[in-house]
Amino acid sequence: MKNIKKFFFRNILPLLFRLFPIKSDTIVFSSFGGRNYSGNPKVICEKMIQQGIDLKYVWLIKPEVEVDLPKEIQRVAYDSWRAAYYLYTAKFWIDDSRKTIAIKKREPQIYFQTWHGTPLKLIEFDAKDKLSNHYLNYSARDSESITYLLSGNRYSSEIYPRAFKISKEKILNIGTPRNDQLAIYPKKDISFFEKKQLNILFAPTFRDNLSENGIPQLEKLNILEIKKYFATQNVDIIFMVKFHPNVNRNLSNDQTSLNYMKKNQFNLLPDGQSLEELFEEIDLLITDYSSIFFDYALLGKPLILFNYDEAEYKQERGFYLTLTDLPVPTAKNGLALIDVFKNQKDKLEYSSQRLLDFIGNFETGKSTDYIIELILKEV
Structure with a gap:
């Protein structure tokens, strides 16, 4: 029954909701497949809230995950009909891992893939012999939807086009929001x-x-x-x-x-x-x-x-x-x-x-501001 529901929410409802108008004031966030309220998406979301930017903030989180969200955020159950609705009617997606959806985003939508770390171990299609075909199928669709992929260093930027099967032009060499504070941390004089x-x-x-x-x-x-x-x-x-x-x-x-x-x-x-x-x-x-x-x-x-x-x-x-x-x-x-x-x-x-x-470090402490600026230009 659970698998039938997932199939319905990921395959059938998107076809319906793609007929609805896109809302330019709505952002859908997710982290680690709905398991967390964390990482780059959290940093971006909370900074926008702190700056008083009046948009609709939606977080897709699995029902069993216990987390206290800021009052400005609307929590929506991952893999639900409401999740499908917001995914295909929101102007912006912000995530730090793959989206398990069967249908790629609509053309006017903007998808920020912020990923979750500099790769040492093989990732994504570079590790296809270690990943399931099920995951790789979703990953292929996800890559087709990516508008921007954030990179914190030159080393990652050289890996991502092949690992994600995307063009180099989609990579933003601006650093990563969760590392903004680390990048501006005052260095100690004492050895x-x-x-x-x-x-x-x-x-x-x-x-x-x-x-x-x-x-x-x-x-x-x-x-x-x-x-x-x-x-x-x-x-x-x-x-x-x-x-x-x-x-x-x-x-x-x-x-x-x-x-x-x-x-x-x-x-x-x-x-x-x-x-x-x-x-x-x-x-x-x-x-x-x-x-x-x-x-x-x-x-x-x-x-x-x-x-x-x-x-x-x-x-x-x-x-x-x-x-x-x-x-x-x-x-x-x-x-x-x-x-x-x-x-x-x-x-x-x-x-x-x-x-x-x-x-080849790209982290300057300003990546979150850069992303917010891109979002506001499109609202």
């Missing part, structure tokens, strides 16, 4: 190695084999050895860990994991914690294959890529580049991490700026 207290965040990506997540990742990192090293330098460490939600739940419910957390003394961050909001408090990011390190680099702070299983992960997911090609320190185990602190100080200290230069 990483001069600080007497450090907030270190470990944020690994998810492994398809559940047994490889959580404690096994922490054991390879060896938090206690890192703390011992910094103790010899008279530096206090506050260690934070951010896992995938599924991993977090398992850790929180397993006594062995809880004992491990207590012994190693680290803070396990909750699922709802926004990393972008936390970045300003972090002095060092350690991650593996999460594209968040491209965003974090905007702060000009040190980062290390913990690539202990790079060969296996690359075979599983596919990469656009080899991590050791990046101007960023890498480490395959805890001892190698400590070696970075001891013997690669210059590479660590300037890792973020060199990474931004390497990818």
Whole structure:
């Protein structure tokens, strides 16, 4: 029954609603397939509301998602008849992931695809052998509808035309709204190695084999050895860990994991914690294959890529580049991490700026304003 409803809302109702007039004062937002109120769409929407721009703001959200929306936003259930109505009568669409619709937008409509991060792993049609035909079919239709695709750097702009099957002319090299605040974050004068207290965040990506997540990742990192090293330098460490939600739940419910957390003394961050909001408090990011390190680099702070299983992960997911090609320190185990602190100080200290230069950074803190200006010209 559920699949029949989806088919009706995605295939039949659009044919009807395409006969209705387009409303130039209406914007339809969505994030991660209706699972979130977040990311680039959220930043754009809230800034327009803050500026007092009098338009109709509609968010497509799955019914089971609990979220508090600003009073100016109308919530509409994802995959409902109302969602189909607003999609095909609103002048603007703003999304950060693929739309699962069977019929492309109408010619006068404008679709801002803001995507959700700089790609390290293969994405979209570059990863077609790892994605379902069902998803790829929707993606093909979605690409046909895209008016503008936002890019935060030259590296992404070189990938997107092939990965999305769109022309280069559709790419806006203006940065991304969720990174506007990071781009204008004031850079600190004090060196990483001069600080007497450090907030270190470990944020690994998810492994398809559940047994490889959580404690096994922490054991390879060896938090206690890192703390011992910094103790010899008279530096206090506050260690934070951010896992995938599924991993977090398992850790929180397993006594062995809880004992491990207590012994190693680290803070396990909750699922709802926004990393972008936390970045300003972090002095060092350690991650593996999460594209968040491209965003974090905007702060000009040190980062290390913990690539202990790079060969296996690359075979599983596919990469656009080899991590050791990046101007960023890498480490395959805890001892190698400590070696970075001891013997690669210059590479660590300037890792973020060199990474931004390497990818050709477009982030200036003004992308949201640029998009709003484009919208207002069309209203």
